[in-house]
Amino acid sequence: MTRRGVLAGLAAVLALAGGAAWKFRLFAKHYPSTPYDDLLDQITDREPAIVFGQAARNSLPGAAQLAAELRRDRRSLGERAAAEPGEAQIAEVAGWVVPQSVARYAALAAQA
């Protein structure tokens, strides 16, 4: 095998490994498990959600009740966030106008 072939093969393997790592979230941050992971796993990036959620949590119920309320709606966070502005389901968190479910999921992340 030529030197060039070895390098190309190595690059291909690395690329595949990178893709797999991304796909299976090998490098994703792991959080201690909580009773709300079915909900929290829908948040793509939990760190900023926790920061934002600190401001949202004061005006919302505690984690258990909030989770129960969120589970009542069978739609995913993405589906709800996309639909709510059209349904006038809007919240204001520290001045930010957001879909209601974004405020609620973030508040849950901040409390979990």
Add this chain to the structure above:
Amino acid sequence: MSSFQDARTLPRDTVLSPDLAIVGGGPAGISLALALAESGQNILLLESGGRTFEADVQKLYEGSQTGVPYIALDGGRLRYLGGSTNHWGGWTRPLDKIDFENRKGMPYFGWPFRRDAIEPYFARAQSLIEAGPWIYDEADNVISGNGPLLRLGPGGIYTSWFQFSRTRDNNLPTHFGDRYQADLIKAARITPLLNANVTAIRLSPDAGRVTQLDVATLSGNRLTVKPRYTVLAAGAIENARLMLASNDVTTAGVGNGNDLVGRFFADHPIPRNVATLVLFDEGISPLYFNNVALPDGAVMRAVLSPRQEFMRAHGVAGSLTTVENEAKLDAFATAAVVTTAQALGVDASHAKAYSLGCGMEMAPDPDRRLTLRTERDALGMPRLNLHMTISDDDFTLFRQTLTELGRQLLAAKSGMLHISYNRRDEWLEAMDWGNHHLGTTRMHGDPKQGVVDANSKVHGIGNLYVAGSSVFPTYGSSNPTLNLVALTLRLADHLKKVMA
């Protein structure tokens, strides 16, 4: 051919007897005089100042204030030929239909006629203001190649348009005095009289007619004008002052039998940085950011306005929200944007942020008012006090408009909005004002509710009219000058008929 005359050089106690005396040579007075130039009537245009700024003339505008902090009374206007257009911004936009409507649950809103009544005058007003062809909200069809308009979901806010009075050689917009002095001189029947301060309106003993105007100069000269008709066009503060101070026959002042003169003062509050607009994946079109010149001479700028249906449905007042500067997001703001964009399934890694400003409409308030003080100016006229107010409702209603904008951005997945202020002290801290003086001689068909009738004639006085934005009973959010000039042209048509 007439020429400018100087009241200081006329023989003392000269009596002038024009058909029409116009008090004030700002855009209202000048537009009125020019519109009547060919009417066959002799017109005397009495202007307090000269052709340039003079400090001692300007001092005549000094007054005091109470209530909410506001611009000094001698700071927000100029007292010489051309009036405040000597330093205006040239922002121009017609009032909307809804601005003329009586609004349910909104006391004092509405004009005694619909917008149709002044629409025929808009084209000429636009031309006097030199704001180019009439485009405004047709701009969506005219403008291309300047980037797309803000993507908003369906709802109450839309992109509306300002036009601008033309800048000359990159200089300021149309100064009515400079621009039209040659036309005033050319008109055979117009006599512009400079340095002529009207200090009193004298009424007949039955208070039914104006019999004379007292005129004084700062050099000590005194003249008398005995006009058939008089139009006050001295600006919304000075119109009220003249009427209140002329109290020898009717002690409350001219046209003030119902204690309305000087009340309902208004301006457009212009709070800074009212919100931060974040766009997820695209910068904003320069149309919102800068004034964009079109090849046909119009200068345009996009602005965000509540739709009339939204205003009606939610009892919201007018507002015009502008994109001001690029803004930076702090850590918390970034967290808000990332969390929201991810939930919406949108990439916000190239998000851009902008601060927003706005011009708001105030609700009419009879307690926001001008009153006479005992202190007098150099001509012996009582000075004014302005009691300024702004209600929490004004902020709350505008917040509703901003929330709707935020909702529509989310619905379109194009961006999101942060509203800066919640508390009254925060709003007041950020407050600037438009210098758009309005409302002090409000128009209403019922003399108990207005100082002038639908023709701008002072109720109960046969030959006294008022021009300018002091007659606006409600204000809209549009800048006033185009609209007050249109209204003045309508008054000119009325005067042509009654004076003939």
